[in-house]
Amino acid sequence: MTAIRRWARLACLLAMIVVPLGAYVRLSDAGLGCPDWPGCYGHLAVPDQPHEQAAAARAFPGLPLDAGKAAKEMLHRYLAGGLGFMIAGVAWLDWRRARRRGEAGWRASQTLVLVVTGQALLGMWTVTLLLKPAIVTLHLLGGMLVLSLLAWLGWRDGRPVGPVSKRERRLAWLAVAVVGGQVVLGGWVSSNYAGLACGTGVPQCRGQWWPDDMRFADSFHLWRELGQTADGAMLDLAHLTAIHWLHRLGALAVVLLGSVWIRHLWQRTERRPFALWLAVLLLGQVALGVLNVVWQLPLPLAVAHNLVGALLFASVFWQALQWQTAGRQVLRARRLAVIPDFAR
Secondary structure (H helix, E strand, O other): HHHHHHHHHHHHHHHHHHHHHHHHHHOOOOOOOOOOOOEOOOOOOOOOHHHHHHHHHOOOOOOOOHHHHHHHHHHHHHHHHHHHHHHHHHHHHHHHHHHHOOOOOOOOOHHHHHHHHHHHHHHHHHHOOOOOOOHHHHHHHHHHHHHHHHHHHOOOOOOOOOOHHHHHHHHHHHHHHHHHHHHHHHHHHHHHOOOOOOOOOOOOEEEEEEEOOOOOOOOOOOOOOOEEEOOOOOOOOHHHOOOOOOOHHHHHHHHHHHHHHHHHOOOOHHHHHHHHHHHHHHHHHHHHHHHHOOOOOOOOHHHHHHHHHHHHHHHHHHHHHHHHHHHHHHHHHHHHHHOOHHHH
16 A cells, blocks of 8 residues: 555545534534634633633623633644645655656646645634635535545555446436535535424425425525525525425435436446445435434434535545546557557
8 A cells, every 4th residue: 555545544534533523513503612713712722721711801802712612613623734734745745656757737636735725714714704604515515525535545446447438427427416416405504504494394394395485585695694694684494494495305316316326336246335335325314314303403413414424425426536537547548559559
């Protein structure tokens, strides 16, 4: 195993802690546990001395220090910072190897550096812009992209994966788009606190298959304050119901597409382990979604729902990249096959 792959796997394992920890911070209302960034009330750690707490109260009047919430927020920041340094190390190792081999072109590690830089900015804006839903949702999606790219760098397989048709590659990227869209909808539900908008009813919403009081207008306006419409009015239950119900419809689309895709993968023996893995993730995610509604969002289940969603997205992303690479290998082999030996 190369150093790049080893470090990428370690970073991926750390990302599997950072991503659900971010969900835990958000779901426990600790996202603004430290109202400034990158410090906490002007300190590198949570103020714990009386004079530090007094200075924090003077610097941030109206934002009293909650040591428990601040500790959660700073733990997430420190681990995320450590992950950023590990990713920088992976990118540096990859750049050195490419330079040594004389390889040119854009690399996955460079994309990863750009994504994690964007994540740092989104993390800052999440705090400084006071939990704007669009920023929080993008931050969630960015974390899953970081996890997915690390999984690709750590577990990509350079061996032939068998024949992969162009249609299969397109369907794989369609799966990425559908699951990614559902991740965005889930982030929108979470960032708008719409998880309980339908009560405990499953599959119906407050006894209706299509709630007649839903208001989609303003529910999905991207740039607005938390809990408000674009005009500054407060979001009511009708808005939250529309947000929640659309997420359920997205889940239905993922289940339908996922079932067809898993059945297709199962037809080839070498693909069955991955098909089984996807089936476990899909069934687990559906079960967690139902239990979160029925049991009114218990924190451990809500965090687990976020983690399994991240694993599902990372898995379909990994498969799409793997098959895309296989397609390029086939094209390269075909080109070499038609080039005479003296011209190579």
